[in-house]
Amino acid sequence: VSASVIHLGASVTASCTINPNCLKPIGTATRIVWKLDLEKLPESWQHQREDGILQSNITLPHFNHTRAMLSCCLLWKETLQIIEQAELKAGYPPQPPSNFSCVMNHTTQVLTCQWKSGPSTYLPTNFTLKSYKSNDNCQSRKEPIQDCIAKDGESQCSILRNQLLLYQKVDIWVKAENVLGEAESSHLCINPMEVVKLDPPILQAAKASPGLDSSLRQPGCLRLKWKKARMSNHMEQMCELQYHRPGELTWVLVSPFLNSSTQHEGDNDLCGLLSATRYVLQLRCIRWPMGGHWSDWSRSLELTTKER
Amino acid sequence: VSASVIHLGASVTASCTINPNCLKPIGTATRIVWKLDLEKLPESWQHQREDGILQSNITLPHFNHTRAMLSCCLLWKETLQIIEQAELKAGYPPQPPSNFSCVMNHTTQVLTCQWKSGPSTYLPTNFTLKSYKSNDNCQSRKEPIQDCIAKDGESQCSILRNQLLLYQKVDIWVKAENVLGEAESSHLCINPMEVVKLDPPILQAAKASPGLDSSLRQPGCLRLKWKKARMSNHMEQMCELQYHRPGELTWVLVSPFLNSSTQHEGDNDLCGLLSATRYVLQLRCIRWPMGGHWSDWSRSLELTTKER
Amino acid sequence: PLDSSNHLPPSFFPQIQEQVRKIQNDIEGLQQRLCADYRLCHPEELILVGLYLGIPRPSVKNCYSQDLKLVACLNQLYYGLQFYQGLVRALEGISPELAPTLDTLKLDIGDFAASIWQQMEDFQVVPEIVPTQSILPTFSSSFYRRAGGVLIFSQLQSFLDMAYRALRLLSQS
Secondary structure (H helix, E strand, C coil), rough: CCEEEEEECCEEEEEEEHHHHHHHHHHHHHHEEEECCCEECCCEEEEEECCEEEEEEEEHHCCCCCCEEEEEEEEEEEEEEEEEEEEEEEEECCCCCCEEEEEEECCEEEEEEECCCCCCCCCCEEEEEEEEEECCCCCEEEEEEEEEEEECCCCEEEEEEHHCCCCCEEEEEEEEEEEEEEECCCCCEHEEEEEEECCCCCCCCCCCCCCCCCCHHHCEEEEEEEECCCCCCCEEEEEEEEEEECCCCCEEEEEEEEECCCCEEEEEEECCCCCCCCEEEEEEEEEECHHHEEECCCCCCCCCCCCC | CCCEEEEECEEEEEEEECHHHHHHHHCCCEEEEEEEEEEEEECEEEECCCCCEEEEEEECCCCCCEEEEEEEEEEEEEEEEEEEEEEEEECCCCCCEEEEEEEEEEECCEEEEEEEECCCCCCEEEEEEEEECCCCCCCCCCEEEEEEEECCCCCEEEHHHHHHHCCEEEEEEEEEEEEEEEEEEEEEECHHHHHHHHHEEEEEEECCCCCCCCCHHCCCEEEEEEEEECCCCCCCCCEEEEEECCCCCEEEEEEEEEEEEEECCEEEEEECCCCCCCCEEEEEEEEECCCCCCCCCCCCCCEEECCC | CCCCCCCCCCCHHHHHHHHHHHHHHHHHHHHHHHHHHHCCHHHHCCCHHHHHCCCCCCCCCHHCCCCCCHHHHHHHHHHHHHHCCCCCHHHCCCCCCCCCHHHHHHHHHHHHHHHHHHHHHHHHCEEEEEEEHHHCCCCCCCHHHHHHHHHHHHHHHHHHHHHHHHHHHHHHH
C-alpha cells in the first residue's frame, strides 16, 4: 500500500502479487478481485508475469473513509478467497491548539495547563506539554522540563511542583502530533507563582461578641467572619465580596472587601444594607499585588439583617 | 529498652548509659533524669561505674499509654539535656477476625472477601487473605494463591479472576497479625462460582402490545418487562419479585417470579392486585439451582393498575 | 558604603518576603510536629547532643557587617541556602509524617536560592557553588536525626531572619 495512513480525500494505490506456488493447488486460471470493507471494487489492472506471479494494482482516487479494510481476493470456485489485507486509515494533521492557559493550584502544588484542541483529526493524536526553564523574558532557554503527555482525549496536563522553580520563568507550550503532522500552540512565558490560584476562602457569620453592645450593631450591617485558604498566609492577598437578595440575578460587588495583607482570618462589617432583609454573600481572594488567578467564590453564606 | 512494643498494662524497663567522654565537656558532677513524654519521672536507680560510665535503670510497672516517648536526660546547668529517646508503644495481639464471607462479583470478575476485625489492638495490624487451591472438601491443599494484603483500615480484600479457577475449591481464610501476635478467621471451602453475585436485573413497564386486545389486560394485573444482568445469560437463574403500595412498610414477595432458566429477557404478568392502585416493584435474581448470592434488588419500578 | 553599580529591582524584595514567610511556615509546621510526636520541643534541651552531632553553620558575616556589600551578601546567602538545602536533605527519613513537609521545605529553599541566583545572574556575577556533600553531618540513629532536625530548623529560622533584614536594608538603599 502506498501509505497506510493518508490525508482524508487523498488517493491511495495498492499492489497485490500472488506467488505461482500459491496458485498451484487451485490449478484453474483465476482473477484477483479487490474489496474495500465488504464492497467489491470495479475491475483493476491485472497481469501474469513471466515468472508466473499474478499481480494486480489498484488506485482509490479519493479515499474518504476514516478507516477501511482493503482486501486482495482470488476468485476461486465462485467464491472470493481473501488472500491478503491492508488496514487503511485517513484523517488530517492536527491544527495548532488554541486558548492555551495555565493555573498553579496552590494547595496541590501542581501546574495545570489546558487548551482547546482543533477539529477532530480522526487519527490518534498526542498532545504534549513542552516547557523549558528560562530567564526573564524567555529569550534563552535553560534546562528542559520533562514532557507531560496528556491522557487520551484530555486537553490538559499537569506538572508536579518538584519539576518547577516557582519564581523562575518557564517557556511553555503544547504540541499536537499525529502521523500526518504536528502543530504547536502559542508559547507562554510565566513563572508559576504568577498564575497561582488559591482555594476559596471561608465566609461565616461572626458570633455576636458578648461584650459588644448590641446597639452598636446597626440594623443595616452584617458582621462577617472570614478565613483565607489554608497554607496561604505567606502570600499577601486581596479579597472581594459579592452579595444579593435571594432570587435577585445581579450581584453587588464590594472590591476590595479585604485589602492586601497577610492577615489570615478576622471579622469585618458590611453596612449599607436594608434592615430585616435576607442576603446571600460570597467571598473570593487573589494573590495581590504580586498577581495570580482569582480563587473560586467561597460557599454562599445566607444572613438576615436586624430589624430597625 | 526491654521491648519497644509491649502488652498494654505490662511493665517495661529501660537502661541509660552515658559515656565519660560525653560527660567531659560538661565537667560538673551530674545526674540522669528520665522523662515520659513531657513528665519527669521520680528518681531512678543510678550508679557511676569504675570505667566512668554513668548508668541508670528505670522500671515502669504498668505502662498504660498506647504510645509515649521515654527520654533519658542529663541535669546540666539547671537544664534537662535530652541525651537519648526511645519510642514506646503498647497494645494487644489481634483477635480472630469474625463474620468472614466471600462474594464473586460476576461483572468485575473479582472475588472479594470481607470480615469483622476484633477490638482495636492500638498497634499497626496487617490483615492478609490467605488461600490455597484445593480438592473437593479442602482436605488437601494444592498450590497457594498469592496473598492479598488489605489496605490500612480496610476489612476486605479482592482476588482477581486470573488467580482463580472459578469451578475449583479454594481453602480461604484471613490472618490478622501484629508485633504481639497473630490470629486466624475460620476457613471457607468454596468454589468462586458458588458465591457469585450477579448485577441487579432491570425491571420496566412492558409496552402495551398493539396487537393484544386491551380487554385481555385484567384490571388487577401489571405487565412487567424484565432483563437479567449483562453477560450472565450463560447461567441458569431464578428471580423473585417484591412489591408494595407506596408508604407501606412490608413487601409482598413472589418467589419464584421467574423460574430457573437461561432466558435473558421477557415480559411477565403480575396479577392479584387491586385495581387503580399504585405499586412499587423490585426484582432480584440468583444463580439457580447451582447456587450463589442474591443480586441486589433492581431499581424500583412504580406502576398503577387499570381502573375496573 | 554599598557598591553603587548594582541595585535590587523594586519587585525583588516583595517576592523574597513571600518566599521567606513560606519557608518559615514550613519550618514552624515541622517544629510543631517534632514537639507533638516526639516531645522534642526546645533546642535548649539538645545543646549536648548538638555538641556531639557537630552541626556546621554557614558564614553570614558579609550580610552582618557594617559596610554591607550587596553582591558579597547575596553570594553568602546563596551559599547558605545551598548549605541548608543539603542539611535538610540529610534529615530525610526523619519520620513518615514529616516527610511531605520536609520535601516542600527543600523545594521552597531551592526556589529562594534560585531567586538569589537569578538576581546575581542579572548582575552578571556567578555565585559560588558549595560542595555540601563533604561537610554534612550523618545521623546514626532516628533520635539523632530528629534532634538534629530540631537544631537545624532553629538555626535556619535565625539564618532567614538575618537574610530578611539584610535584603530589606539592601532593597531600601
